Amino acid sequence: MKRPLTSQFARNGLFVRLMLSFLSIILLLASFNLFSHLYLSGKVYQEVVRQNEQALNQTVEGYENHFRLTQNMILALTQSDTWTANLGILSHLKENRRYDILSEVKSDLMTLYGNPFLHIENFILYFKAEDYVLEKEGLSSTSDMFGKYYYSQEYTADFWRSQTMDNQYLKVMPAASFTETTMNSTRPLGQLMPVLIKAIPYEEVYGLVMLNPQRLEKAYGDAGKNPFYIMDAQGRLLFSTAEKALPALEYPVSTSSHERIGDQYYFYEKGAQTGFTYVRVTEVAAIATGLRGMRLLLAVLLTAAVLVSLLFSFLFSFRLNQPLQRLIAALDRTTGSGPGKLSSVKEFAIIGDRLSSILENNRFIQNDLNHKNSLVRQYAYTHKVKNIPLNAKLGDLEDALHSEQPYASILFKLSFTGLPEEPEQHTLALWQLIQRLFAGGRAESESVVLQPEQDLLLLLLFNPGPQSGILQVLGTLQELLAEEHSLYLTIAVSPVYSGETPFTDAYHNLSVLLTERRLNGETQIIVEPRASSAKAFHMKVTYGEELHNLLQSGSEEAVLGWVDRQLEQLRNKDATAEDFRTFARGVAEQAGKTVMKQNLPELEVGLLSALSGEPFAAFYSTGQYREWLTGLLTPVLAAIRSGSETRDPVISFVLEYLDKHYGEDINLNIVADKLNLTSGYLSSIFKEKTGINFSEYLNTLRIERAKELLMNIDQRIQDIALQVGYQNVNSFIRMFKRSSGLTPGEYRKRYVGEDHS
Structure with a gap:
């Protein structure tokens, strides 16, 4: 029986009560919103001004902190006794020709321009008296540097020659556009802000730091959304993001303020550290439009919210009332049939059973989906870290990544002092321990664990809080592993990045930090590169000649004593494990050169096989390096001693x-005449005894000597070609590239520029 409509809308009915309740709530919320709108509309202007002043204050703090940090790092460098002594030597480079210290000074410079947080494009040492400069690419004349490589109309070579510092230590100059001009093209370098530094105590030596103002603006400003200006204490414009000049303003002595001129607001503040004035410009129209737009939007939203609320209140009340009415009708029918039938109705029990079954299935499906989503998310993060493009079908995964949240990353590298019986089980247990340590009190969605390689674990922590908390957890892990002598970890910890920093860059920075590991079998936590880190050991020409002479002597005691001294020197300098690897590889390469000169081809294969793969991956002590080098050099020394006793006299003479x-115009016929032999017979016996043709050996000898001479940048390539026996420079270049894969100029630029001299 259908219930009458009047009973559904009775005063005490459910529908009327629901509508009255909804209307009361809507009226209350509408009144509150209207009052808030009327009250806050008068405060919006002050809030906009406050936000602009606060944004400028944050920008000023960022710039001031950056200038202070840059000055402190430069002061720390210039206060080094070694730095001062090296500058004194380089001030008279044409007289003393001490090119051997160029690499050391360049390495000191690299600690500044290699720091990505300082935004330094280059650090140039200008030796005014000698009229040359030293920078990251090497030595150049003042004219070439500021006429070709860093050319600007405002900062010519004559401009820098005329500069004096008087009693100043640091002078910041206005930013200007620079270009690099080569033989065939001109490449813009963008705007750079020169900072001139006095290299105390030398009056004629200056440091020139090239700051990148665009990256500073991106790091501390609002990335060009509003015009921004920096002026020094004398009112000179240092940097601007707009071409329009600033009007005359009454800048405060120390506090911030703002001023309206025409259609623009000028917000300015003076830096306490530098005395620079920072100005930010905001359009009046933007503030006014924002106010009008906000009032209109609030009015529209309030009206729409009231109308939509009324409509949905009616629909919701009606839709909620109708099922209840149908249920009441069904109950009425059941009641009319007798109370016994009411208990015999099974629909509610069936609905409950079905709902339980559905919920159980939903839970199973949800758990399965969560597990698969976790795997897919790890897959997406791994591709992000390694910069591998995702499949087009998986493009929606980008939305699932924490791409805009601040994060910190930790890279763990596992090494064994002695390989256990089941290394996979040890590795899995350690990775699980690390995840448990960082999972405490942290939601699962805020951390991601990846394994880029078998012995690497990358942990991404989103919204991680201060870095000190991360280091505290890592300290606990370090204490736990202190008693485990069969394995150790190298842990690289990043700073807390903003969401704009790509995961690929964070992973690359951590991989670089891993190379800072010191040589021992203990777990190490590395947060940043050490400023006092030992310079990488390379087999320099002098070291190579010394080792070559020792190897030729065949004295095992002398050679191994030399190795012990070099290893001890690296240990005293607190060298990295990578430095020890470089040293060991350099010794092996020099031994290979000596073996070639001694005509011992069977040992060349052994030396090459010893360097294949990763022979030093498991080394964690100087004793292991000494044992490896002893095993490598002992057969070489024995063969050299034996060869010196049995060498063929003809081959020895050749x-x-x-x-x-080798520097003369010689050939096979000339050498054969010296021995009263035919050239054909000498060629065959030389090939038989040495395993290489006469011409190939002569070319190899000349190219190896040329490589040593190329380390002196004062010698021209044409002169070097003549010194090693090539009368035609084009023939020399062709043979050099065939042997080394590089032209002589490319070889010099690479190895002199990278401290491989």
Whole structure:
């Protein structure tokens, strides 16, 4: 029986009561919103001004902190006794020709321009008296540097020659556009802000720091959304993001303020550290439009909210009332049939059973989906870290990544002092321990664990809080592993990045930090590169000649004593494990050169096989390096001693003659005449005894000597070609590239510029 409509809308009915309740709530919320709108509309202007002043204050703090940090790092460098002594030597480079310290000074410079947080494009040392500069690419004349490589109309070579510092230590100059001009093209370098530094105590030596003002603006400003200006204490414009000049303003002595001129607001503040004035410009129209737009939007939203609320209140009340009415009708029918039938109705029990079954299935499906989503999310993060493009079908995964949240990353590298029986089980247990340590009190969605390589674990922590908390957890892990002597970790910790920093860059920075590991079998936590880190050991020409002479002597005691001294020197300098690897590889390469000169081809294969793969991956002590080098050099020394006793006199004469006369115009016929032999017979016996043709050996000898001469940047390539026996420079360049894969100029630029001299 259908219930009458009047009973559904009775005064005490459910529908009327629901509507009255909704209307009361809507009226209350509408009144509150209207009052809030009327009250806050008068405060919006002050809030906009406050936000602009606060934004400028944050910008000023960022710039001031950056200038202070840059000055402190430069002061720390210039206060080094070694730095001062090296500058004194380089001030008279044409007299003393001490090119051997260039690499050390360049390494000191790299600690500044290599720091990505300082935004330094280059650090140039200008030796005014000598009229040359030293920068990251090497030595250049003042004219070439500021006429070609860093050319600007405002900062010519004559401008820098005329500069004096008087009693100043640091002078910041206006930003200007620079270009790099080569033989065939001109490449813009963008705007750079020169900072001139006095290299105390030398009056004629200056440091020139090239700051990148665009990256500073991106880091501390609002990335060009509003015009921004920096002026020094004398009112000179240092940097501007707009071409329009600033009007005359009455800048405060120390506090911030703002001023309206025409259609623009000028917000300005003076830096306490530098005395610079920072100005930010905001359009009046933007503030006024924002106010009008906000009032209109609030009015529209209030009206729409009231109308939509009324409509949905009616629909919701009606839709909620109708099922209840149908249920009441069904109950009425059941009641009319007798109370016994009411208990016999099974629909509610069936609905409950079905709902339980549905919920159980939903829980199972949800758990399965969560597990699969976790795997897919790890897959997406791994591709992000390694910069691998995602499949087009998986493009929606980008939305699931924490791409805009601040995060910190930690890279763990596992090493064993002794390989256990089941290394996979040890590795899995350690990775699980690390995840448990960082999972305490942290939601699962805020951390991601990746394994880029078998021995690497990358942990991404989103919204991690201060870095000190991360280091505290890592300290606990370090204490737990202190008693575990069969394995150790190298842990690289990043700072807390903003969401704009790509995961690929964070992973690359951590991989670089791993190379800072010191040589021992303990767990190490590395947060940043050490400023006092030992310079990488390279087999320099002098070291190579010394080792070559020792190897030729065949004295095992002398050679191993030399190795012990070099290893001890690296240990005393607190060198990294990578430095020890470089040293060991350099010794092996020099031994290979000596073996080639001694005509011991069977040992060349052994030396090459010893360097294949990763022979030093498991080394964690100087004793292991000494044992490896002893095993490598002992057979070489024995073969050299044996060869010196049994060497063929004809071959010995040829090798010694070529070693002394390789710079002359010699050939097979000339050497054969010296021995009263035919050239054909000498060629065959030389090939038989050495395993290499006469011409190939002579070219190899000349190219190796040329590589040593190329380390002196004062020598021209044409002169070096003549010194090693090539009358035609084009033939020399062709043979050099065939042997080394690089032209002589490319070889010099690479190895002199990278401290491989």
